[in-house]
Amino acid sequence: MPVTLLHSLPALSQTRFTAEKTRVACDPPSDAAHGLGTLYIDEQRVVFFSTEASCGFSIDYPTIVIHAVSRSADPVGAHLYCQLDGPFPGYAKAGGDSDEEDEEEQFAELRFIPEDEQLLDDMFKAMSDCAALNPDDGGSDSGSDLDDLCVGDYQDESAVQTIEEFNSSAFITSPDQLSSLTPKGRETLAHLESIIVESTEQTNGYNDEGRFDDAE
Amino acid sequence: MLFYSFFKTQVGQHVTVELKNDLAIQGVLESVDQFLNFKLKDIKVVDEERYPHMLSVKNCFVRGSVVRYVQLSPPTVDTALLQDAARREAQSTQQMQQAKPNVAPPVA
Amino acid sequence: MTDVASANAAAAAGPTSSFSMVEEPLDLVRLSLDERIYVKLRGDRELRGRLHAYDQHLNMVLGEVEETITIVDVDEESNTQSVRTVNRKVPMLFVRGDGVILVSPPSRAS
Numbered sequence: 001m002p003v004t005l006l007h008s009l010p011a012l013s014q015t016r017f018t019a020e021k022t023r024v025a026c027d028p029p030s031d032a033a034h035g036l037g038t039l040y041i042d043e044q045r046v047v048f049f050s051t052e053a054s055c056g057f058s059i060d061y062p063t064i065v066i067h068a069v070s071r072s073a074d075p076v077g078a079h080l081y082c083q084l085d086g087p088f089p090g091y092a093k094a095g096g097d098s099d100e101e102d103e104e105e106q107f108a109e110l111r112f113i114p115e116d117e118q119l120l121d122d123m124f125k126a127m128s129d130c131a132a133l134n135p136d137d138g139g140s141d142s143g144s145d146l147d148d149l150c151v152g153d154y155q156d157e158s159a160v161q162t163i164e165e166f167n168s169s170a171f172i173t174s175p176d177q178l179s180s181l182t183p184k185g186r187e188t189l190a191h192l193e194s195i196i197v198e199s200t201e202q203t204n205g206y207n208d209e210g211r212f213d214d215a216e
Numbered sequence: 217m218l219f220y221s222f223f224k225t226q227v228g229q230h231v232t233v234e235l236k237n238d239l240a241i242q243g244v245l246e247s248v249d250q251f252l253n254f255k256l257k258d259i260k261v262v263d264e265e266r267y268p269h270m271l272s273v274k275n276c277f278v279r280g281s282v283v284r285y286v287q288l289s290p291p292t293v294d295t296a297l298l299q300d301a302a303r304r305e306a307q308s309t310q311q312m313q314q315a316k317p318n319v320a321p322p323v324a
Numbered sequence: 325m326t327d328v329a330s331a332n333a334a335a336a337a338g339p340t341s342s343f344s345m346v347e348e349p350l351d352l353v354r355l356s357l358d359e360r361i362y363v364k365l366r367g368d369r370e371l372r373g374r375l376h377a378y379d380q381h382l383n384m385v386l387g388e389v390e391e392t393i394t395i396v397d398v399d400e401e402s403n404t405q406s407v408r409t410v411n412r413k414v415p416m417l418f419v420r421g422d423g424v425i426l427v428s429p430p431s432r433a434s
Contacts, residue, residue, distance in 0.1 A: 027269065061279075065235065068259075068276030070269070081273055085237070085282065107237060109269050128255065128277045135251045136281050187426060190349035218379045219418070236367075236423070252383075252420070284365075286418040290387065293416050295376045298385060299357045302377040306354045309380050 002063035003089055005032050006049060006056045014043035017126035021115040024048050025076060026108055032057055032090045039080075039112050041126040043133055046082075048112070059084070059110075061134035069124045070111070079113040080123050218305040222298065223248040223286075232262070232287040233278055239267060241276065252280035353378050356429045361386075363419065364426040368394040371419065382421035389414040 019039040026033035037050035046064070049056030059082075066083040088108035114120060226245050233254060234240045240263065243256035255277050261270045270276075353361075356375050363371040363384070370393075373386030393410045 062281065064279065065237065065282045066239075066241075066276050066278050068270070068273040070272045071274065081269060081276075083239075083270075111269070124275075124277070128253075131277060131279060132249050132251065132253055136279075187428065190352065190427065218377060219383050219385075222377065222385070223418075280420075281422065283420050284367075284423055285414075285420070287414055288385070288416040288418060290416040293376070293385070293387075295358075295374075295387060298377040302357055302379070303354060305379055306350065309350075 002060050002086065003084065004058045005089055006047070006058055007054055009049045009051070009056070010047065010058065012040055012042045012044075012047060015040050016043060016130055017041040017123055019112070019114045019119055019123060022048070023076075023113040025111045025113070026088050027111075028088070028106070028108065030088045030090045030108070033088055033108075033110060039114070039123070041123065041130060043130050046127070046130075057089075061131045062136035064127075064131065065107075067124065067127050067131070069120050071117075071120070076111060077113050078117045078120055079111040080120060080127065082110040082112070082127075084108045084110065217250060218301055219252060220248065220250050221301070223252065223254075226288065226292060229289055229292045231256070231289075233283055234285040234287070235278070235282050236284045237282070239263070241270075241278070243276075246275070249280075252283065254278045254280070254283070254286075350380065352429055353382075353427055356427075359429070360388075362426075362428040363424060364428075365419070365423045366425060367423070368396075369423075370394075371417075373417065378427075379421070382424040382427065384419045384421070384424075384427075386417050386419060387415065389417045 017039075018041075021036060022039040023036050024033050024039075032055065033048070035050055035053065037048050037053070037056055040047040040049070045058045045060050047056065047058040063084050063086070064082050065085050066081075068081045069078070070081045071078045084107055086108070087106040088110070112123070114123065223245065227247060229245055230242065231245050232240055232242045233256065239261065241256060241259050241261055243259035246255040246257045248254055255275065257275045259270075259273060259276055261267045261273075264271055353375070357377075359375060360372060361375045363373075363386070365371065369391060371386060371389055371391050373389035375384060376387055377385040391412050391414065395408050395410060397406045397408065398404075399406070
Protein backbone atom coordinates (compact mmCIF):
# COMPACT_ATOMS: atom_id res chain seq x y z
CA MET A 1 0.00 0.00 0.00
CA PRO A 2 1.68 3.24 -1.09
CA VAL A 3 -0.04 5.43 1.50
CA THR A 4 -1.21 3.76 4.69
CA LEU A 5 -3.35 5.37 7.35
CA LEU A 6 -2.09 4.67 10.86
CA HIS A 7 -3.71 4.56 14.26
CA SER A 8 -0.55 3.79 16.15
CA LEU A 9 3.02 4.77 15.61
CA PRO A 10 4.84 1.92 13.84
CA ALA A 11 8.26 0.73 14.91
CA LEU A 12 10.85 2.80 13.07
CA SER A 13 14.43 1.65 13.21
CA GLN A 14 16.27 3.68 10.62
CA THR A 15 14.95 7.18 10.99
CA ARG A 16 17.20 9.76 9.38
CA PHE A 17 15.32 12.81 10.50
CA THR A 18 12.59 13.62 13.03
CA ALA A 19 10.73 16.92 12.99
CA GLU A 20 8.40 17.41 15.93
CA LYS A 21 5.60 19.99 15.94
CA THR A 22 5.27 19.81 12.19
CA ARG A 23 2.00 20.76 10.54
CA VAL A 24 0.77 18.85 7.53
CA ALA A 25 -1.63 20.00 4.84
CA CYS A 26 -2.97 18.01 1.93
CA ASP A 27 -4.44 19.20 -1.33
CA PRO A 28 -7.07 18.02 -2.11
CA PRO A 29 -7.85 18.20 1.61
CA SER A 30 -7.96 15.02 3.62
CA ASP A 31 -9.04 14.55 7.22
CA ALA A 32 -6.23 12.08 7.61
CA ALA A 33 -3.56 14.60 6.63
CA HIS A 34 -3.96 17.82 8.50
CA GLY A 35 -2.96 19.22 11.83
CA LEU A 36 0.08 19.01 14.04
CA GLY A 37 2.29 15.98 14.55
CA THR A 38 5.76 14.57 14.15
CA LEU A 39 7.36 13.84 10.80
CA TYR A 40 9.70 10.84 10.67
CA ILE A 41 11.89 10.50 7.60
CA ASP A 42 12.85 6.87 7.85
CA GLU A 43 14.94 4.82 5.43
CA GLN A 44 11.92 2.61 4.75
CA ARG A 45 9.16 5.22 4.51
CA VAL A 46 7.92 8.62 5.54
CA VAL A 47 5.69 8.63 8.62
CA PHE A 48 3.62 11.45 9.99
CA PHE A 49 1.95 10.80 13.33
CA SER A 50 0.05 12.80 15.87
CA THR A 51 0.23 11.29 19.34
CA GLU A 52 -2.61 13.52 20.57
CA ALA A 53 -4.97 12.42 17.82
CA SER A 54 -3.56 8.86 17.68
CA CYS A 55 -3.57 8.95 13.94
CA GLY A 56 -1.26 9.54 11.07
CA PHE A 57 -0.06 7.97 7.85
CA SER A 58 2.97 6.46 6.21
CA ILE A 59 4.09 6.81 2.60
CA ASP A 60 6.40 4.55 0.63
CA TYR A 61 9.12 6.40 -1.23
CA PRO A 62 8.14 5.23 -4.71
CA THR A 63 4.82 7.03 -4.17
CA ILE A 64 6.56 10.38 -3.84
CA VAL A 65 6.98 11.74 -7.35
CA ILE A 66 8.66 15.00 -6.41
CA HIS A 67 9.78 16.51 -3.17
CA ALA A 68 11.03 20.02 -2.77
CA VAL A 69 11.68 22.86 -0.36
CA SER A 70 9.20 25.66 -0.77
CA ARG A 71 10.21 28.83 0.98
CA SER A 72 9.26 32.20 -0.32
CA ALA A 73 5.88 33.86 -0.39
CA ASP A 74 3.85 30.78 0.35
CA PRO A 75 0.96 31.64 2.66
CA VAL A 76 1.26 28.40 4.65
CA GLY A 77 4.89 29.16 5.43
CA ALA A 78 8.10 27.51 4.35
CA HIS A 79 7.56 23.81 3.92
CA LEU A 80 8.65 20.50 2.45
CA TYR A 81 6.49 19.83 -0.58
CA CYS A 82 5.66 16.30 -1.74
CA GLN A 83 3.71 15.41 -4.84
CA LEU A 84 2.29 11.89 -4.75
CA ASP A 85 1.61 9.62 -7.71
CA GLY A 86 -2.06 9.25 -6.81
CA PRO A 87 -4.81 10.45 -4.52
CA PHE A 88 -4.52 10.47 -0.76
CA PRO A 89 -6.71 7.78 0.83
CA GLY A 90 -9.83 9.23 2.39
CA TYR A 91 -10.01 11.99 -0.15
CA ALA A 92 -13.13 10.57 -1.77
CA LYS A 93 -14.93 10.57 1.57
CA ALA A 94 -13.85 14.05 2.43
CA GLY A 95 -14.74 15.47 -0.96
CA GLY A 96 -18.10 13.71 -1.28
CA ASP A 97 -18.48 10.61 -3.39
CA SER A 98 -21.23 11.92 -5.64
CA ASP A 99 -19.03 12.28 -8.69
CA GLU A 100 -16.31 9.99 -9.91
CA GLU A 101 -14.58 12.67 -11.88
CA ASP A 102 -11.28 11.83 -13.49
CA GLU A 103 -10.03 9.50 -10.79
CA GLU A 104 -6.88 8.88 -12.79
CA GLU A 105 -6.06 12.55 -12.89
CA GLN A 106 -6.18 12.92 -9.14
CA PHE A 107 -2.96 13.19 -7.27
CA ALA A 108 -2.31 14.63 -3.86
CA GLU A 109 0.13 17.32 -2.86
CA LEU A 110 1.34 17.20 0.74
CA ARG A 111 3.05 20.00 2.58
CA PHE A 112 4.99 19.51 5.78
CA ILE A 113 5.49 22.76 7.64
CA PRO A 114 8.10 22.44 10.41
CA GLU A 115 8.01 24.73 13.41
CA ASP A 116 11.57 25.78 12.64
CA GLU A 117 12.21 26.81 9.07
CA GLN A 118 15.93 26.11 9.54
CA LEU A 119 15.18 22.38 9.52
CA LEU A 120 13.99 22.39 5.93
CA ASP A 121 17.30 21.81 4.19
CA ASP A 122 18.11 18.86 6.42
CA MET A 123 14.62 17.46 5.92
CA PHE A 124 15.03 17.77 2.18
CA LYS A 125 18.42 16.11 2.22
CA ALA A 126 17.20 13.25 4.43
CA MET A 127 14.25 12.64 2.12
CA SER A 128 16.46 12.75 -0.99
CA ASP A 129 18.90 10.27 0.52
CA CYS A 130 16.12 7.91 1.58
CA ALA A 131 14.38 8.20 -1.79
CA ALA A 132 17.61 7.11 -3.45
CA LEU A 133 17.71 4.10 -1.13
CA ASN A 134 14.29 3.00 -2.36
CA PRO A 135 14.34 2.61 -6.14
CA ASP A 136 11.27 1.04 -7.68
CA ASP A 137 11.69 -1.87 -10.03
CA GLY A 138 8.31 -2.57 -11.56
CA GLY A 139 6.50 -4.49 -8.84
CA SER A 140 7.06 -2.69 -5.58
CA ASP A 141 6.34 -5.64 -3.31
CA SER A 142 8.03 -8.60 -4.93
CA GLY A 143 10.08 -7.38 -7.85
CA SER A 144 10.35 -10.80 -9.47
CA ASP A 145 11.01 -11.17 -13.15
CA LEU A 146 7.48 -12.41 -13.63
CA ASP A 147 6.05 -9.27 -12.09
CA ASP A 148 8.23 -7.13 -14.27
CA LEU A 149 6.96 -8.88 -17.34
CA CYS A 150 3.39 -8.23 -16.34
CA VAL A 151 3.56 -4.45 -16.10
CA GLY A 152 1.66 -2.24 -18.43
CA ASP A 153 -0.10 -3.41 -21.53
CA TYR A 154 0.65 -7.06 -21.15
CA GLN A 155 -1.78 -9.56 -19.81
CA ASP A 156 -0.52 -12.07 -17.29
CA GLU A 157 -1.19 -14.95 -19.64
CA SER A 158 0.95 -13.66 -22.45
CA ALA A 159 3.78 -12.90 -20.06
CA VAL A 160 3.72 -16.42 -18.69
CA GLN A 161 3.64 -17.78 -22.19
CA THR A 162 6.67 -15.68 -23.04
CA ILE A 163 8.66 -17.24 -20.26
CA GLU A 164 7.66 -20.75 -21.27
CA GLU A 165 8.65 -20.07 -24.83
CA PHE A 166 11.85 -18.61 -23.61
CA ASN A 167 12.62 -21.76 -21.67
CA SER A 168 11.56 -24.31 -24.24
CA SER A 169 13.33 -25.51 -27.33
CA ALA A 170 10.48 -23.98 -29.36
CA PHE A 171 12.20 -20.65 -29.00
CA ILE A 172 14.09 -19.47 -32.02
CA THR A 173 17.75 -20.11 -31.41
CA SER A 174 19.50 -19.44 -34.66
CA PRO A 175 19.64 -16.55 -37.11
CA ASP A 176 18.23 -18.45 -40.09
CA GLN A 177 15.09 -19.26 -38.15
CA LEU A 178 14.72 -15.57 -37.46
CA SER A 179 14.76 -14.70 -41.14
CA SER A 180 11.56 -16.69 -41.67
CA LEU A 181 9.67 -14.29 -39.43
CA THR A 182 7.38 -11.67 -40.91
CA PRO A 183 8.29 -8.03 -40.23
CA LYS A 184 5.44 -7.94 -37.74
CA GLY A 185 6.80 -11.04 -36.09
CA ARG A 186 10.22 -9.50 -35.84
CA GLU A 187 8.79 -6.42 -34.23
CA THR A 188 7.01 -8.59 -31.72
CA LEU A 189 10.15 -10.57 -31.06
CA ALA A 190 12.18 -7.42 -30.70
CA HIS A 191 9.75 -6.17 -28.13
CA LEU A 192 9.61 -9.43 -26.20
CA GLU A 193 13.37 -9.58 -26.15
CA SER A 194 13.63 -6.04 -24.94
CA ILE A 195 11.36 -6.88 -22.02
CA ILE A 196 13.33 -10.00 -21.16
CA VAL A 197 16.63 -8.20 -21.28
CA GLU A 198 15.26 -5.37 -19.23
CA SER A 199 13.83 -7.57 -16.52
CA THR A 200 17.00 -9.61 -16.25
CA GLU A 201 18.91 -6.43 -15.82
CA GLN A 202 16.54 -5.17 -13.17
CA THR A 203 17.05 -8.20 -11.00
CA ASN A 204 20.74 -8.56 -11.50
CA GLY A 205 22.14 -5.36 -12.77
CA TYR A 206 22.20 -2.67 -10.18
CA ASN A 207 24.90 -4.23 -8.06
CA ASP A 208 27.17 -4.51 -11.04
CA GLU A 209 27.55 -0.78 -11.51
CA GLY A 210 31.31 -0.91 -11.63
CA ARG A 211 31.27 -2.84 -14.86
CA PHE A 212 29.90 0.12 -16.75
CA ASP A 213 32.01 2.81 -15.26
CA ASP A 214 34.14 2.99 -18.36
CA ALA A 215 31.16 4.08 -20.44
CA GLU A 216 31.84 7.71 -19.77
CA MET B 217 25.42 3.16 -16.63
CA LEU B 218 25.74 5.08 -19.86
CA PHE B 219 23.00 7.55 -19.02
CA TYR B 220 24.16 8.09 -15.47
CA SER B 221 27.53 9.09 -16.91
CA PHE B 222 25.83 11.14 -19.58
CA PHE B 223 23.67 13.09 -17.14
CA LYS B 224 26.68 13.78 -14.97
CA THR B 225 28.05 15.72 -17.95
CA GLN B 226 24.77 17.65 -18.02
CA VAL B 227 25.09 18.91 -14.44
CA GLY B 228 24.83 22.70 -14.49
CA GLN B 229 22.91 22.75 -17.77
CA HIS B 230 19.34 23.87 -18.32
CA VAL B 231 16.98 20.94 -18.86
CA THR B 232 13.24 20.40 -18.95
CA VAL B 233 12.09 17.28 -17.16
CA GLU B 234 8.71 15.99 -18.30
CA LEU B 235 6.95 13.60 -15.95
CA LYS B 236 4.54 10.81 -16.72
CA ASN B 237 1.80 12.84 -15.02
CA ASP B 238 2.41 15.56 -17.66
CA LEU B 239 4.06 17.98 -15.24
CA ALA B 240 7.02 19.68 -16.93
CA ILE B 241 9.74 21.33 -14.88
CA GLN B 242 12.43 23.60 -16.31
CA GLY B 243 15.54 24.04 -14.27
CA VAL B 244 19.26 23.59 -13.88
CA LEU B 245 20.40 20.02 -13.32
CA GLU B 246 22.05 19.98 -9.90
CA SER B 247 22.76 16.28 -9.53
CA VAL B 248 21.82 12.83 -10.78
CA ASP B 249 22.21 9.37 -9.25
CA GLN B 250 22.46 5.88 -10.69
CA PHE B 251 18.66 5.47 -10.75
CA LEU B 252 18.43 8.67 -12.76
CA ASN B 253 16.76 10.51 -9.92
CA PHE B 254 17.30 14.20 -10.63
CA LYS B 255 17.86 17.19 -8.40
CA LEU B 256 16.99 20.46 -10.11
CA LYS B 257 17.51 24.03 -9.00
CA ASP B 258 16.15 27.40 -10.12
CA ILE B 259 13.09 25.61 -11.31
CA LYS B 260 10.01 26.84 -13.08
CA VAL B 261 6.91 24.76 -13.62
CA VAL B 262 5.78 25.06 -17.22
CA ASP B 263 2.06 24.90 -16.45
CA GLU B 264 1.93 26.98 -13.28
CA GLU B 265 -1.83 27.27 -13.16
CA ARG B 266 -2.24 23.57 -12.68
CA TYR B 267 0.40 23.40 -9.98
CA PRO B 268 0.02 26.54 -7.86
CA HIS B 269 1.82 24.97 -4.92
CA MET B 270 5.01 24.67 -6.89
CA LEU B 271 5.25 28.38 -7.57
CA SER B 272 7.44 29.00 -4.55
CA VAL B 273 9.58 25.92 -5.08
CA LYS B 274 13.14 26.66 -6.15
CA ASN B 275 14.82 23.25 -5.84
CA CYS B 276 13.37 19.82 -6.19
CA PHE B 277 14.10 16.11 -6.25
CA VAL B 278 12.43 14.17 -9.06
CA ARG B 279 12.10 10.43 -8.80
CA GLY B 280 13.67 8.78 -11.84
CA SER B 281 10.85 6.33 -12.42
CA VAL B 282 8.29 9.11 -12.91
CA VAL B 283 10.27 10.75 -15.70
CA ARG B 284 9.01 10.39 -19.25
CA TYR B 285 11.42 12.71 -21.07
CA VAL B 286 14.24 15.12 -20.41
CA GLN B 287 14.65 17.89 -22.96
CA LEU B 288 18.28 18.79 -23.43
CA SER B 289 20.10 21.67 -25.01
CA PRO B 290 21.69 20.34 -28.25
CA PRO B 291 24.97 22.30 -28.02
CA THR B 292 25.70 20.61 -24.68
CA VAL B 293 25.42 17.13 -26.17
CA ASP B 294 28.42 15.65 -27.98
CA THR B 295 26.48 13.21 -30.17
CA ALA B 296 29.53 11.52 -31.66
CA LEU B 297 30.92 10.78 -28.21
CA LEU B 298 27.51 9.59 -27.08
CA GLN B 299 27.16 7.18 -29.99
CA ASP B 300 30.60 5.82 -29.35
CA ALA B 301 29.80 5.33 -25.67
CA ALA B 302 26.54 3.58 -26.59
CA ARG B 303 28.41 1.12 -28.83
CA ARG B 304 30.90 0.36 -26.11
CA GLU B 305 28.14 -0.04 -23.52
CA ALA B 306 26.31 -2.44 -25.85
CA GLN B 307 29.46 -4.50 -26.13
CA SER B 308 30.10 -4.74 -22.42
CA THR B 309 26.43 -5.48 -21.71
CA GLN B 310 26.46 -8.24 -24.28
CA GLN B 311 29.50 -9.80 -22.72
CA MET B 312 27.81 -9.70 -19.36
CA GLN B 313 24.62 -11.24 -20.77
CA GLN B 314 26.58 -14.07 -22.34
CA ALA B 315 28.36 -14.77 -19.10
CA LYS B 316 25.03 -15.08 -17.35
CA PRO B 317 22.92 -18.25 -17.51
CA ASN B 318 19.46 -17.45 -18.83
CA VAL B 319 17.49 -18.82 -15.95
CA ALA B 320 13.86 -17.85 -16.10
CA PRO B 321 11.92 -17.71 -12.84
CA PRO B 322 9.82 -20.77 -12.04
CA VAL B 323 6.40 -20.56 -13.59
CA ALA B 324 3.61 -21.63 -11.28
CA MET C 325 19.74 -11.78 -2.16
CA THR C 326 18.68 -12.49 -5.71
CA ASP C 327 21.70 -10.61 -6.92
CA VAL C 328 24.11 -12.72 -4.98
CA ALA C 329 22.46 -15.95 -6.06
CA SER C 330 22.57 -15.03 -9.74
CA ALA C 331 26.10 -13.82 -9.53
CA ASN C 332 27.19 -17.10 -8.01
CA ALA C 333 25.27 -19.05 -10.61
CA ALA C 334 26.88 -16.99 -13.33
CA ALA C 335 30.32 -17.65 -11.96
CA ALA C 336 29.63 -21.37 -11.76
CA ALA C 337 28.10 -21.69 -15.21
CA GLY C 338 30.62 -19.64 -17.10
CA PRO C 339 29.97 -18.31 -20.59
CA THR C 340 27.10 -19.84 -22.52
CA SER C 341 26.38 -19.40 -26.17
CA SER C 342 23.05 -21.15 -26.69
CA PHE C 343 20.95 -18.03 -26.04
CA SER C 344 23.06 -15.52 -27.90
CA MET C 345 19.92 -14.69 -29.90
CA VAL C 346 18.64 -12.77 -26.90
CA GLU C 347 20.98 -9.96 -27.84
CA GLU C 348 19.99 -9.84 -31.47
CA PRO C 349 17.15 -7.30 -31.27
CA LEU C 350 19.31 -4.91 -29.30
CA ASP C 351 21.95 -5.36 -31.99
CA LEU C 352 19.37 -4.04 -34.42
CA VAL C 353 19.05 -1.00 -32.22
CA ARG C 354 22.84 -0.64 -32.11
CA LEU C 355 23.00 -0.67 -35.90
CA SER C 356 20.48 2.16 -35.87
CA LEU C 357 22.83 4.53 -34.05
CA ASP C 358 23.02 7.85 -35.89
CA GLU C 359 19.97 6.85 -37.96
CA ARG C 360 16.43 8.11 -37.71
CA ILE C 361 14.28 5.62 -35.86
CA TYR C 362 10.66 5.27 -34.92
CA VAL C 363 9.74 4.72 -31.28
CA LYS C 364 6.31 3.84 -29.96
CA LEU C 365 5.63 4.73 -26.34
CA ARG C 366 2.92 4.12 -23.79
CA GLY C 367 0.22 6.74 -23.70
CA ASP C 368 -0.28 6.78 -27.50
CA ARG C 369 2.92 8.66 -28.09
CA GLU C 370 5.23 8.14 -31.05
CA LEU C 371 8.65 9.60 -31.69
CA ARG C 372 10.76 9.92 -34.79
CA GLY C 373 14.30 11.03 -34.29
CA ARG C 374 17.99 10.38 -34.71
CA LEU C 375 19.31 7.79 -32.28
CA HIS C 376 22.37 9.02 -30.41
CA ALA C 377 22.43 6.61 -27.49
CA TYR C 378 20.53 3.73 -25.91
CA ASP C 379 21.07 1.20 -23.16
CA GLN C 380 19.67 -2.20 -22.29
CA HIS C 381 16.61 -0.60 -20.64
CA LEU C 382 15.91 1.16 -23.96
CA ASN C 383 16.60 4.51 -22.37
CA MET C 384 17.54 6.67 -25.34
CA VAL C 385 18.80 10.04 -26.45
CA LEU C 386 17.23 11.17 -29.71
CA GLY C 387 17.98 14.25 -31.78
CA GLU C 388 15.71 16.29 -34.07
CA VAL C 389 12.68 14.63 -32.55
CA GLU C 390 9.13 14.81 -33.78
CA GLU C 391 6.59 13.66 -31.23
CA THR C 392 3.07 12.68 -32.17
CA ILE C 393 0.45 12.21 -29.48
CA THR C 394 -2.80 10.57 -30.49
CA ILE C 395 -5.78 11.72 -28.48
CA VAL C 396 -9.13 10.00 -28.68
CA ASP C 397 -12.02 12.24 -27.66
CA VAL C 398 -15.23 10.47 -26.75
CA ASP C 399 -18.44 12.38 -27.09
CA GLU C 400 -20.55 10.83 -24.36
CA GLU C 401 -23.86 12.08 -25.72
CA SER C 402 -23.57 10.72 -29.22
CA ASN C 403 -21.14 8.00 -28.10
CA THR C 404 -18.85 8.75 -31.02
CA GLN C 405 -15.08 8.90 -30.99
CA SER C 406 -12.93 11.42 -32.73
CA VAL C 407 -9.20 11.00 -33.08
CA ARG C 408 -6.80 13.90 -33.27
CA THR C 409 -3.05 14.13 -33.12
CA VAL C 410 -0.79 16.70 -31.52
CA ASN C 411 2.70 17.21 -32.94
CA ARG C 412 5.71 18.99 -31.59
CA LYS C 413 9.43 19.13 -32.26
CA VAL C 414 12.17 18.78 -29.68
CA PRO C 415 15.82 19.28 -30.70
CA MET C 416 17.36 16.87 -28.17
CA LEU C 417 15.47 14.45 -25.96
CA PHE C 418 16.26 11.80 -23.38
CA VAL C 419 13.55 9.12 -23.35
CA ARG C 420 13.14 6.86 -20.35
CA GLY C 421 13.01 3.23 -21.46
CA ASP C 422 10.14 2.08 -19.25
CA GLY C 423 7.69 3.86 -21.53
CA VAL C 424 9.03 2.28 -24.71
CA ILE C 425 6.83 -0.28 -26.46
CA LEU C 426 8.62 -0.64 -29.77
CA VAL C 427 11.74 0.57 -31.52
CA SER C 428 11.82 0.34 -35.28
CA PRO C 429 15.01 0.70 -37.30
CA PRO C 430 15.35 3.16 -40.18
CA SER C 431 13.84 1.08 -42.98
CA ARG C 432 10.43 1.33 -41.42
CA ALA C 433 10.72 4.86 -40.09
CA SER C 434 8.67 7.08 -42.32
